[in-house]
Amino acid sequence: MSRSAREDILARISRAVDGAPEVEIPRRYRATARVDDLVGLFTERVGDYRAIVHVVPEAEVPARIAGIVAGRRMVVPDGLPAEWTPPDASDAGPADPYTADGVITGCAVAIAETGTIVLDTGPGQGSRAQTLVPDYHLCVVRADQIVAGVPEAVSRLDPIRPLTWISGPSATSDIELNRVEGVHGPRTLEVLVAVS
């Protein structure tokens, strides 16, 4: 009776590393980055990816959303705060992502240094398909959701939830290694940063 692939591979590994030295992991890199103006750095870095970005006082967010999405059929995910829900979307119910013009979401966390937003499919963030299939994504980021660097974001996130880290609109560097925005994901990413 021959051994299973699993037993074979595990046995080969244990033979291969027999006697190899133990390893210390030095973690002398920055666990937290020092950033004075989180909103300023985040908006600058999001803008570098050629996403559209606005900084808006919290009280004005509903009006800005209404203005931006006017005339667009938007996917409105479950749990989106009522004040962010576009006025004409509530009675129609959530639009089908395959025919909608766009999707509006919140986010789980945002990273200033890299200009990244992270979705974890939690309330107001939609399923992965809802934020992928429409060609336009409007994401509202509360200022207190922005952390300085990648380590802070990783520690805030729950790995059991499916995560999507988004840094700008869909892009490719496959033609002569030049970045071109707009392939299979949403071709336009618009970010509203709500500040108090």
Added chain:
Amino acid sequence: MSATFIGMPGNFPKNSAQAVQNSQLRYNLRKATHTIRGKRASVVGELPDWQELRAAGKAIKDETLRHLDRYLLQLEEAVTAAGGHVHWARDAAEANRIVAGLVKATGEREVVKVKSMATQEIGLNEALAAEGITAYETDLAELIVQLGDDFPSHILVPAIHRNRAEIREIFLDRMEDAPPGLTDEPAALAEAARVHLRERFLRSRVAVSGANFMIAETGTLVVLESEGNGRMCLTLPETLISVVGIEKVLPTWRDLEVFLQLLPRSSTGERMNPYTSTWTGSAEGQDFHLVLLDNGRTDVLADEVGRQALRCIRCSACLNVCPVYERAGGHAYGSVYPGPIGAILTPQLRGMGSELDASLPYASSLCGACYEVCPVAIDIPEVLVDLRAKAPHGAAERAGMRVAGWVLNDQARLAAAQRAATRLRGLVPRRLPGPLSAWTDTRDLPDIPEESFRDWWEREG
């Protein structure tokens, strides 16, 4: 991809001698590698703790490899607990059989694919085709390679050897729905690919991917990409099959804080790639299968010097700085892993039985630029030199080296040889006759001094 590299004839010197005659190729490669080098240097320079991240990345990978069996078992348990299924494959044939079986069980005959080095390495597309299953590559560069019946020539950008005009030609010739007025603007080419693949994404029920990282602690898989084809494949189909090399595991979720900084900056030269997807087991009700692939990796692991190649996170920074890669191009390496990392990985994974694989450790000037940029500090020159010693050598070369060793190993013999050389210095030819001229034509023989340093020291000291 129409064919795999396995069993490709030739050797690196012959292949590269041909490649350097292709001025279009040299122009395309120079332009692309210099663009990406500049971008990488600028975003790496932004991080004050790059060297600390690099040291941590190296150590995390070494720790993983040291206890790889333990971490794989932990991963298997976590993936299974989260509703996924784990399969183990000793080699390419076994992995291909497993994937084909899983696809057939769904009743489907088509799969969409996310760019994956592991599935290229095992020739999965060809194996599926033999079973009547069509695999569609969805990454733009992979699509260009697949449509052009071509070989990939770069880890990150498999179509780096093609410029925009050539890509336009391939699309017009081979893509049935390419718009007739297609221009060679990169945006127009990307749009054509978007339209071409859209229906396929929405229709496909089975996807095949690889993964950049797997987290042992949580059972989470991680894929970094740019275009959104990855998200399409990972999210929409009902069944997802991921084929991943066993060395891709990381011990803890926290370890991602290191690699999500190292990889994008080293790879595309961005602060972050547009999309990173992570999922644990059966996400949003998907049927998830993980195929863990050995295919020579445990042989590499057994080599004390060579095992550091398994730290590789496939960023391709070493390709982009390599003077040899820039001139020879990726095809000359005859493997899905070209460039400096390919020169140490391929001969270790496949062995040095073929002429091509035995020539790869010499595909380098040992300048060390690859080591400098490697985000996990793989000492590629060290491994190259070690592999050169292990590579097969001709009888004449071995005899010559034995004589040189005999002379150099003994003071008296060396002094005698030096004195003999001094006496005969007028008679040493500048150019050797016959086939030996190939050696002397490309090298300057150093002048032999009137007196050796040892003799001078003895006289004066």
